[in-house]
Amino acid sequence: DGGITQSPKYLFRKEGQNVTLSCEQNLNHDAMYWYRQDPGQGLRLIYYSQIVNDFQKGDIAEGYSVSREKKESFPLTVTSAQKNPTAFYLCASSMLGGGANVLTFGAGSRLTVL
Amino acid sequence: AQSVSQHNHHVILSEAASLELGCNYSYGGTVNLFWYVQYPGQHLQLLLKYFSGDPLVKGIKGFEAEFIKSKFSFNLRKPSVQWSDTAEYFCAFWVPGGGADGLTFGKGTHLIIQP
Numbered sequence: 001d002g003g004i005t006q007s008p009k010y011l012f013r014k015e016g017q018n019v020t021l022s023c024e025q026n027l028n029h030d031a032m033y034w035y036r037q038d039p040g041q042g043l044r045l046i047y048y049s050q051i052v053n054d055f056q057k058g059d060i061a062e063g064y065s066v067s068r069e070k071k072e073s074f075p076l077t078v079t080s081a082q083k084n085p086t087a088f089y090l091c092a093s094s095m096l097g098g099g100a101n102v103l104t105f106g107a108g109s110r111l112t113v114l
Numbered sequence: 115a116q117s118v119s120q121h122n123h124h125v126i127l128s129e130a131a132s133l134e135l136g137c138n139y140s141y142g143g144t145v146n147l148f149w150y151v152q153y154p155g156q157h158l159q160l161l162l163k164y165f166s167g168d169p170l171v172k173g174i175k176g177f178e179a180e181f182i183k184s185k186f187s188f189n190l191r192k193p194s195v196q197w198s199d200t201a202e203y204f205c206a207f208w209v210p211g212g213g214a215d216g217l218t219f220g221k222g223t224h225l226i227i228q229p
Contacts, residue, residue: 040222042118042204042220042222043158043219044219092158101148101216101217102148102160102163103150105157105158106157107156108157
């Protein structure tokens with residue numbers, strides 16, 4: 001089945017450590033996104049990418065980094081510079097053009113900083 | 115700035131009650147509108163969408179939404195809710211021709227249906 005796979009599902013991290021969240025899609029979508037979901041805050045865009053080797057900052061990119069070396073993969077690194085990293089992280093993908101605005105989401109990764 | 119306002123953060127209803135979740139957006143031009151739903155433990159998924167044409171759109175599981183351009187609204191409705199409708203609901207809009215970052219989400223409404 002086509003879809004988006006995020007791993008790990010749950011992750012615990014000590015303060016000061018970087019952590020990388022994986023996102024893989026087999027939908028042949030060009031665009032990929034990372035959102036952060038906090039209770040009562042909705043979804044906020046961290047980074048997005050429309051093409052391999054290119055990505056743009058979203059609304060809350062500080063303390064995060066991404067790469068897009070392959071079309072299928074868009075990993076997110078939560079760095080020690082992120083002041084409040086405990087959250088639920090959602091990866092999504094979409095086509096570009098006419099279908100660009102319909103997103104397919106992964107199951108999410110819940111990060112807890114101890 | 116573009117934004118989406120969902121009027122209720124938490125809604126509690128009994129089974130068979132009628133549902134209406136409010137959504138208003140702030141943008142003066144043409145928009146595409148969406149409702150996404152996140153059932154407990156499941157992926158966020160598309161419930162319904164409006165691009166153009168008939169302003170009353172029907173989605174999965176008996177949900178519908180009406181686009182009222184003059185009110186900048188896209189309220190979600192269901193005549194008779196079920197316990198399985200318990201979920202978080204997100205309204206969103208996209209500006210056609212906008213970049214890939216153009217999807218703006220509301221803060222969500224947590225709906226609880228009591229048996």
